[in-house]
Amino acid sequence: MARRNKMTEQWHCIGCGVTIQTTDPNELGYTPKAAIEKGLENEEMYCQRCFRLRHYNEIQDVALTDNDFLQLLNEIGKTDALIVNVVDIFDFNGSLIPGLHRFVGDNPIIMVGNKVDVLPKSLKKPKLIQWMKERAFEEGLRPVEVLLTSAKKNQEITRLLATIEQYRKGRDVYIVGVTNVGKSTLINQIIQQATGVKELITTSRFPGTTLDKIEIPLEDGAVMIDTPGIIHRHQMAHYLGKKDLKIVAPQKEIKPKTYQLQPQQTLFLGGIARFDFIKGEKSSFTAYLANDLLIHRTKLEKADAFYEKHVGRLLQPPAEDELAEFPELVRFEFSIKERSDLVFAGLGWITITKPGVIAGWAPKGVNVVIRKALI
Template sequence: MSENEVIVDGEVVHCIGCGAKVQTNDKNALGYTPQSALEKGLKSGEVYCQRCFRLRHYNEIAPVSLSDDDFLKLLTSISETDSLIVYVIDIFDVNGSLIPGLHRFVGHNPVLLVGNKMDVLPASIKKTKVRDWLRQRANAAGIRPVDVELISAKTNFDVDRLLDQIEKYRHGKDVYVVGVTNVGKSTLINSVIRRSTGIKELITTSRFPGTTLDRIDIPLDDGHSIVDTPGIIQPEQMAHHLVGKELNLVTPQKTIKPKVYQLNPEQTLFFGGVARFDYETGDRKHGFTVYAENNLYIHRTKLINADAFYDKQLGHLLTPPSDESRVADFPALERHEFKTTQKSDVVIEGLGWVTVPSGVVVSGWAPKGVSVLIRPAMI
C-alpha cells in the first residue's frame, strides 16, 4: 500500500468518478485531490479526484491517466475473465475513440459495440446506415462485435434497448464497460445505475466503492457486476488539444444544423483555429455542406491568403484556441489531400465533416495526430 494513499477508517478512499485511489501529494499522478477538496468530499460523501472534478464541472480533460503499462495490465486482466465487453465509441469521433487490437487484450469475450451521442447527428441520417458504417470501421480496426447499438446516454435515447441487449448477451456474466475518455461513458454508466438499481444520484463511495485503481464495481441483482473501467486518454483525440470552454465550441452540444457553403475553387473554410477545409480544384462552384457544432465560428477566405490569415488571426478572430497564451502551445495543422470519385464526406475526427461532390480535389487540415479521412457520404 502506497504511503500517498488516503486512508479513512482503515480503508483506502477512492475517487467515485474514476475509481482511482485518492492521494494529496502528487499533482501529476492519478487520484490527486487537494487537501481542502478532500475534506469537503469526505463530509459530503462524494470524493472526486481533481481530474474528474475538472471534467465534470469545466468539461476539461487533464493530461493524467493510466500509463500504457497500466492499460495493458487492465485489458489483459479482462481477457482472463468470462464476461461481456461493452465497448463505448463516440460516433462523432470514431477514430479518436477506437482502441486498435482490442480483441487481443479482451480475449474471446464477446464485444457489444455501442455508438454514443446519436443526439448530435441530424435526424436525416438513417440509423441503419450509421450502424452498418460503424461496424465496418470496427472491423477495419480488427474488432468483430457481436452486435452494434446506437444510443444517446445524454438524452437516454435507446438506453433501455441497450440494457436489454446487455442482458441478452451477458448470459449471467459480469459486464466490463470500456472506452477512451470523452465518449460519454460516465453518462452512460450513471444511466445504467438509475435503471438497474433505482438510485438516481451519482455513484457514492459507500454504495459503489472503487475496489482498485482501475475499476468501479456496480452490483447487479444476480450477484454479478457491471464493471466501469477508467477512460483511456488517446492523444489523437481533438478534445485533448483543447481546454475549458474551448471544448464546448468544438464538441457538438445539441443536434447539428447542417450549413451549406457555396465555394469556388481555391477557397478555404476555417473552423475556428482548430481545423481547415480547402476546395482546391474543380470544374465550377459547388455547394459544400458542413456538419459541426452549431456555435463554432466558420470563416471563408481565399486559399491563396489562407496561410497568412491563419498566422495573423489564430487566437483572435480564429478561436479556439481562446487567446494568445494558448496559441504558443497549439499544434500546427497538418494537410490531408483527397480527390473524390463520388459524393463523399471529408471527416475531421472530433470536429465533424464536410460533404463534398464527386470530381473535386479538396484538403482537410487538423492538429498533428488528429485523423482526417474520407468516406462515402452518409447523407
C-alpha cells in the same frame, strides 16, 4: 473505518482503496482538505470520486497512463465477460482503444456510439451504424452489436440494457472507453435504470497498480464493472481548453451550413481545421459541425497567410493564450469520385457532392478521413 498506513502516514479511500491526495483534482484519490477533516471526524475517508458515487450516483472520469490501461486490458482478457466499448460518434477514430482487439480474446463486444442526440435528423442511423461496423472491422474488432445512444439525453439506454442482458449470459460486464466519450454519464444512466442498490462501491484493485474499478451489482450475482478512461493521444479534445471544447464539440442538434465554392477556395473551421477545394466544378459543400463554431471563407492562395495572421484572434478556437501549445495543422489530400464526407475527427464532417480534389487540415495527430456520404 478509514484505513491508515502508519509507515507513510497516508490515508486510503474506503471505497476504492486509492491513496488520498489533496493537490490534483484530475488525478486518482483527490479529496478537498475540508473533506479530509470531516472524514477524520466521522472515521469515513472517501476520495471525491467515491463520495460522489455514493451520495449522488455520479461517476467521474479518471485518466490512466498507457501502461496502466495495458495492464487493465490484460486483466479483462483473462476473464469470461461481455465487453461494452463506448465510443464518440463524432470522434470515432480518436475514441477507439488502441489494440483493444488483441486483448479481449473470445469475449464478445457491444460497441456503443454515444452522443446520437446531436446528429441532424436528416442522417439515417442505419448508415452510420454500418460505417461504424466497417471501421471497427478495419481495426480488427468484430462487435456482436453496434448501438447508438445519448447518455446526456437518456436515449436508447433501455435498449442497451436489454442488449447487454441478451449477450452476457450470466457473465460480468466490463464497460471500457477513452476519456471524453461520455462513458461516465452513460454509467450513471445505467445505474439509475439497472439497480436500486445504495452501496455501489466495492474495493477491487488489479495486482501491482493503484487502479480502482467500480462494480455495479446485477440481479444474478454478476457485476457490471466501470473501468477508468484512458487518454487517447490523438483526440481533438486534448488540444483544447474546456471553454474551447464546448464550442467545438457539438452540444445540440447540428444545423447544417451549405457553401457554394469555386475551385481554389478555402474554409477555415475556426482555427483548428481547414478545408481546401482544389479542383472540380463549382458546387455546394455542406458542413455538419458544432453550431457555435465559426467558419471563414478565403482564397486558397491566401490561406496560409490568412491563418498566420488571424489564428487565435479572428480564427478561434484555439484562443490566443493557447497558441503556444497548439499543434501545427497537417494536410490530407483526397481525390473524390462520388458523393462523400470529409470527416474531421472530433469535429464533424463536410459533404462533397461532386467529383474533384479536396484537402482537409487538422492538428498533428488528429485524423482526417473520407467516407461515403451518410446524408
